[in-house]
Amino acid sequence: MANVLNVKQIDSQGASVGLYIALVAAGxxxxxxxxxxxxxxxxxxxVWxxxxxxxxxxxxxxxxxxxNSAKWVxxxxxxxxxxxxxxxxxxIGLLSAGWALIGYETGAQIVEGTRNAAKTAPRGIIICVIGAIVQGFALIISTLFSIQDVDELITTDMPIAAFFLRATRSPAVTAFFLVILLVAQIGSLCNSILAGATFMWSLARDGVLPGSKFLYKISGKRNIPTNCLIVQLVICILIILPSFGSIVYWQAIMSTAVIAVNISYGLPLLCRLIWTRNNMPKGPFHLGRLGLILNAISIVWVTFFGVILCIPSMSPITPETMNWSSLMIGAVMCFSVFFWLISGRHNFKGMTQTVEK
Structure with missing residues (x-):
């Protein structure tokens, strides 16, 4: 059995970076x-x-x-x-959960291309949250009951593949399950790419970004912000290149991404509580009296979670195990404030309303 389950693992940073660039380019x-x-x-x-x-x-x-027994699980x-x-x-274990608690906003970012967006976007977010909770619990319970060797999963570089191999005892079935996950990840990647480009286009429309006039252009009949998609691709490629020097850099990027997304969720809620607490315009979908209460709870959670995500996940703390996300977030904040002072505050005139007659 051991010989059957021993498969050759390709551990090459060049191959990983090449695959990353190929998938982002394809998306x-x-x-x-x-x-x-x-x-x-x-x-x-x-359906998939x-x-x-x-x-x-x-x-x-x-x-x-x-x-495993129910008591162990x-x-x-x-x-x-x-x-x-x-x-x-x-x-610290919440860091893993943090990966599954992001991405719901992408529906709101790409909803401008749908009908009845004011209702479609919040409805889609609610469906995603409920679906993720149900799916997540089912997968977690199934996985915990089926784990064969916890120590192996902790030490291996590919715990998902190792889990499937030990549980199914079949490389072919393992490959089939990994294909299921791969296709799901590629679909998520395509949606994330479109959401990011659409968000960039929205900022360019309001004159927030450098080169907003270039980024604001839409491609003819396809109604797609092609310039934003291409610029985003270039940025994604440039960001990963330093990982050739140190894998710690890429780990910091991943941790920073989770923290930054959560902060982006909390900032609009904080602004509402400070400036538009009592005169917030209401659309066809709103939370009524619960809105302010849920906003306050969300801000407390985002603040707490942001601190937790900056804690190193291993002890003793070394340059390799250090969580560098706080340093990277500080660098991004410094750049953002600097750009705002020299350019953004002069060009940003408020949100631009686009209405079709």
Whole structure:
């Protein structure tokens, strides 16, 4: 059995970076084709993710040679971080959860190309949140009952592949499950690329970004911000290149991304509480009296979570295990403030309203 489960792992930074660039480039090209193709992708992804999730949730426990007890699944607490305080370890564990608690806003960023956006966007966000909760619990419980070797998952560089291999005892089935995850990730990547480019276009429309006139251009019949997509691709490529010098850099980028996205969620809510607490315009979808209460709770959570995500995940703390995200966020903030002082405050005149008659 050991010989069957031993597979060769390609551990090359060049291969990883090349694959990263190829996928981002492919996702960019796909989005340049137009919103119609994005709609096709989303309809396909709904079916793919639903069926794929059911297949993995059901098949893995059935194929697993042994199963963990319910007591172990729901009560076992393992501390392999080097920290002595289990409370600290629990808080650090929220970093993994943070990856699953982002991305809901992409529906609002690309909703300008849909009908009845004022209702479609919030409805889509709510469906995503509820769906993620149900899917997440089902996958977590199925996984925990099917884990064969916890120590192996902690030490290996590819824990998902190792988990599938040990649970299914079949490289072919493992490859099939990984393809399910890969296609889901590619679909998510395409949507994230479009959401990022659309958000960049919105900022350019309001004159916030450098080169806003160039970025604001829309490509003819496809109604796609092609310039924003291309600039975003270039930025993504440039950002990953320093990872050839140190893998710590890329880990810092990933941690910073989670923190920055959560901060972006909290800032509009904070602005509402400070400046438009009592005179916030209401659209066809609103939270009524619960709005202010939920805003305040969200701001407290984002602040707390932002601090937690800056804590190093391992002890003792070395340059390799240090969480450098706080340094990178500080650098971004310094650049943003500097650009605002020299340019942004002179060009930004408020949100630009675009209305079709």
């Amino acid at each position: 960019t090209v796909y989005n340049i084709m137009g919103l119609r193709f994005s709609a096709y992708l989303n309809m396909f992804m709904v 993710v639903f069926i794929g999730t059911l297949v993995i949730i059901i098949a893995v426990p059935i194929m697993a040679p042994t199963h 729901f009560t076992e607490f393992m501390n392999t971080t080097g920290y002595e305080n289990n409370g600290m370890v629990f808080l």
